[in-house]
Amino acid sequence: MPMIEVQHLTRRYRDRVAIEDLSFDVAEGELLGFLGPNGAGKSTTMKILTGFLPPSEGVVKVGGFDVTTHPLEVKRRIGYLPETPPLYPEMTVRGYLRFVASLKRLPSRGLDTEVERVASLTGVTHVLGRLIQNLSKGYKQRTGIAQALLGAPPVLILDEPTEGLDPAQRAEVRALIKGLAGKHTVILSTHILPEVTMTCERVLILNQGRIAAHDDLGKLAGLHGPSESASLEEVFIKLTAA
Amino acid sequence: MRTALAIARKELSLYFTTPWAYVVFTAMVALSSFFFAALLETFQQVQQMARETTWAQMPPEYDSYRNLTEGVAVQLWGTVIIITLFVAPFLSMRLFAEEKRNKTFELLMTAPVRPIELVVGKYLGGLGIITATLALTLLFPALLSFFGRAETGTALEWSTVLVGFVGVLLWGATCMAVGLFISALTESQMLAALLTFAVLLPWMLLTSVAQASEEPVRSVLTYLSFDSQLQHLLKGVLDVQSFVFFASVIAFSLLLTHRAVEVQRQA
Numbered sequence: 271m272p273m274i275e276v277q278h279l280t281r282r283y284r285d286r287v288a289i290e291d292l293s294f295d296v297a298e299g300e301l302l303g304f305l306g307p308n309g310a311g312k313s314t315t316m317k318i319l320t321g322f323l324p325p326s327e328g329v330v331k332v333g334g335f336d337v338t339t340h341p342l343e344v345k346r347r348i349g350y351l352p353e354t355p356p357l358y359p360e361m362t363v364r365g366y367l368r369f370v371a372s373l374k375r376l377p378s379r380g381l382d383t384e385v386e387r388v389a390s391l392t393g394v395t396h397v398l399g400r401l402i403q404n405l406s407k408g409y410k411q412r413t414g415i416a417q418a419l420l421g422a423p424p425v426l427i428l429d430e431p432t433e434g435l436d437p438a439q440r441a442e443v444r445a446l447i448k449g450l451a452g453k454h455t456v457i458l459s460t461h462i463l464p465e466v467t468m469t470c471e472r473v474l475i476l477n478q479g480r481i482a483a484h485d486d487l488g489k490l491a492g493l494h495g496p497s498e499s500a501s502l503e504e505v506f507i508k509l510t511a512a
Numbered sequence: 513m514r515t516a517l518a519i520a521r522k523e524l525s526l527y528f529t530t531p532w533a534y535v536v537f538t539a540m541v542a543l544s545s546f547f548f549a550a551l552l553e554t555f556q557q558v559q560q561m562a563r564e565t566t567w568a569q570m571p572p573e574y575d576s577y578r579n580l581t582e583g584v585a586v587q588l589w590g591t592v593i594i595i596t597l598f599v600a601p602f603l604s605m606r607l608f609a610e611e612k613r614n615k616t617f618e619l620l621m622t623a624p625v626r627p628i629e630l631v632v633g634k635y636l637g638g639l640g641i642i643t644a645t646l647a648l649t650l651l652f653p654a655l656l657s658f659f660g661r662a663e664t665g666t667a668l669e670w671s672t673v674l675v676g677f678v679g680v681l682l683w684g685a686t687c688m689a690v691g692l693f694i695s696a697l698t699e700s701q702m703l704a705a706l707l708t709f710a711v712l713l714p715w716m717l718l719t720s721v722a723q724a725s726e727e728p729v730r731s732v733l734t735y736l737s738f739d740s741q742l743q744h745l746l747k748g749v750l751d752v753q754s755f756v757f758f759a760s761v762i763a764f765s766l767l768l769t770h771r772a773v774e775v776q777r778q779a
């Protein structure tokens with residue numbers, strides 16, 4: 271059984287159609303790259319998967335549970351990093367992570383160990399005592415990622431996780447995400463195509479709210495490129511030019 | 513419920529880490545000391561008049577000035593009620609509006625938290641901060657009982673004063689519930705505060721509208737106006753009916769907030 275099932279998903283904002291009739295599955299342990307030009311509907315799809323937005327039509331299941339009818343079961347299984355990291359500027363990183371841990375109903379015993387664990391995974395250990403408002407953008411982003419990892423949820427949905435990071439941090443986060451594959455099912459969106467080539471096995475390209483491609487990375491390049499070695503960038507530009 | 517408490521705790525600690533709570537505390541204390549001083553002065557003038565003549569010769573409306581409890585404390589609660597009306601919207605405004613502006617609303621709504629726990633947690637946090645604000649005004653009766661003297665017995669009848677304070681708290685709790693709902697409707701804190709005020713103020717004016725109107729409208733409006741509901745409590749008489757009234761207003765506001773939180777996601 272796939273970990274995430276999406277069937278005929280449509281979402282309208284008033285009369286503007288953001289995504290239309292999306293259907294795809296994500297297998298357990300898979301690392302799926304979500305690509306698409308600005309406004310393609312990546313964030314909208316992720317917001318629906320995480321139960322933040324209700325779908326206009328269609329069905330979304332995570333771990334076999336329908337988001338609309340069993341929202342709590344779905345939310346328990348997902349760690350989510352929204353487009354804008356959801357931070358409280360007046361809190362310290364530690365206070366914030368502890369708060370999110372209690373929102374996720376992690377047992378209070380071992381809570382500090384869990385906070386330390388995600389902090390060291392995302393490299394925020396040395397800023398745990400600092401106020402979030404005083405952190406640099408990259409560290410805010412890392413705190414956002416740390417929050418998603420709390421409780422080691424089976425599914426991670428990361429909306430542009432490497433946004434705002436410097437090249438070194440970017441590589442670190444990429445390695446971190448790559449390390450999550452297998453244990454976690456991950457969907458990550460990004461505009462940096464080489465990143466997808468480096469981390470993901472499969473990609474889904476959205477264009478104007480519809481699926482332009484959904485395939486293994488290798489096959490995609492072979493299918494659309496002039497040669498076997500066509501870069502993802504060429505494929506992307508070709509598919510989203512229409 | 514553990515989650516609701518965690519949300520309430522976070523709410524309270526955020527209030528105390530921002531300067532805003534202290535501004536509100538200062539406003540509360542400053543405004544009520546101003547009225548307290550005015551009440552004391554009137555009290556002393558009436559007492560002075562009474563000493564020159566006798567209480568029997570004084571007009572009957574001055575009877576309440578025979579002791580500090582009725583002459584000052586009960587009247588002070590009356591003014592604290594009005595100050596609360598102005599101050600509470602500034603405490604309730606950030607409850608949901610700030611989460612939306614910060615984009616942390618998305619965090620709360622994608623965590624395994626039921627909307628009801630979110631609403632209850634937020635409300636408990638709001639109750640905590642309004643209670644802290646109102647508790648500051650207990651300073652004034654404390655001053656009275658420490659420095660005051662009475663013709664008979666203790667300077668202050670604490671039971672009357674405390675029942676009155678319960679009435680004040682009940683009113684504060686009601687303001688926060690209304691403010692919570694309005695805060696759930698907008699991203700702008702200022703708009704939330706203004707709208708809350710715009711709802712609470714006409715409510716205060718309801719008594720005068722009632723007095724100007726005919727039966728049966730008059731009794732309905734009097735029943736709905738909060739100062740007639742608070743009348744007994746403020747004078748120290750436990751009044752079950754007004755508990756029921758304010759509890760219903762609070763429950764109704766929380767229900768609406770719950771609805772608003774659910775609906776907001778659709779937008």
Ligand SMILES: Nc1ncnc2c1ncn2[C@@H]1O[C@H](COP(=O)(O)OP(=O)(O)OP(=O)(O)O)[C@@H](O)[C@H]1O
Nearest residue numbers: 283286288306307308309310311312313314315779
């Ligand atoms: N709250 C909203 N109200 C109205 N329209 C919206 C809203 N949010 C998104 N949209 C529209 O839905 C479409 C998809 O937006 P979405 O944010 O999902 O795109 P995206 O793929 O994440 O883009 P980006 O790469 O810029 O993050 C866009 O046309 C956008 O204008």
Ligand SMILES: [Mg+2]
Nearest residue numbers: 312313314353
């Ligand atoms: Mg986006």
